[in-house]
Amino acid sequence: MIKKIIIGVGVIILVGTGWVYFSKGGEKKIKISENSGVKDKTEEIATISAEVQSNAEDNLTAGVxxxxxxxxxxxxxxxxxxxxxxxxxxxxxxxxxxxxxxAEPDFKINDRLASWGYEKASGRKIDTIILHSTYNATGGDEFDLDKIIGIYKSYGVAPHYIVARDAKVYRTVEDKNIAYHAGESKMPDGRTGVNNFSIGIEIINSKTSGPTSAQYNSLKKLLSYIKGNHSIKYTLGHSDIAPGRKDDPWKFEWGKVK
Ligand SMILES: [Zn+2]
Structure with missing residues (x-):
């Protein structure tokens, strides 16, 4: 008799536990379906925000x-x-x-973007400007811009900017991209790979004829334009980062741009 009671109580406990278990399971199921609803909504929002983002990107590429x-x-x-x-x-x-x-009302940058002499980059941190001098040594006008650009092309190099002999400023590589202008070089702080964090400017002048006052004037405006867009710590000459190998900018008076 006692045995039967014990068995009976056991059965009740088992059935009871089973009911609690299943009812909890039911709750869980409900919760799960609620969660999956939330998940669907989250995904929907994610999709929308992705679309908004891609629209924003489209706007950027659309020329903003x-x-x-x-x-x-x-x-x-x-x-x-x-x-x-x-x-x-x-x-x-x-x-x-x-x-x-x-910007200065009389300062204009003319674009002559090169298809050589650089590699594409994004988000690089620029803290250095390197000044160079350049001229045409192949005959004819030694300050001829087209010939000088042709020389760059033949060597697969390019600066970001050129200050032409007539003091016009040309952009050949966008700031964000890495232009091949410095070559093997080393910063005073020991860093190498200077192209990676610098902007290169070529001034058209020769070893015997320094920059004109109009060129200095354009260069000053270009430097302040660049400094307005990047946190520049160093403005150096090519000769400062490649001594013995490079001696440009030639006949350059630093006092005129500082
Ligand atoms: Zn140089």
Whole structure:
């Protein structure tokens, strides 16, 4: 009799436990389905934000950035211009108008972007400007911009900017990209691979004829433009980072740009 009672109680306990177990399981199931609902919503939001992001990226490539504008203009001048590029150009010129209010009104950068002499990069930290001198030693006008650019092309090198003999400023490589201008060199702080963190500027002048006062004037404006966009710690000559190998900028008076 006692045995039967014990068995009976045992059965009740087992059944009871089973009920509790299953009812908990039920709750869990409900919770899971709620969670998966949340998950669906989260995914939906993620998808939307991804779309917003990609739209933002599209806007960026549509010419909100200076870089995109530059490329648009160059591409157009090469004859590949499409409707999209024209739209980009419009977006860019609006942007540039805003910029000009802050920049020196008589300072203009002319784009002649090179297809050689650099590697694409993004997010590099620029803290150095290297000044160079350059001239055409192949005959004819030693200050001929086209010939000088042709020489760069033949060597597969390029600066970011050129201050031409007529004091016009040309951009050949965008700041964000790594231009091949410094070669084997070493900073006063011991760093090598100077191209990676620097901007290179070539001034068109010879070993016997230093920069003109108009060139110094343009260079000063270019330096302040660059310093407005990057935290520049060093402005050095090529000869400072490659002594013995390089002696440019030639006949350069540092006092005129400092
Ligand atoms: Zn140099």
């Amino acid at each position: 950035t200076k870089e995109a504008t530059v490329e648009g203009e160059v591409m157009e001048s090469v004859g590949k211009g499409s409707t999209t590029i024209v739209e980009n150009k419009n977006a860019q010129s609006e942007f540039e108008k805003e910029e000009e209010k802050e």
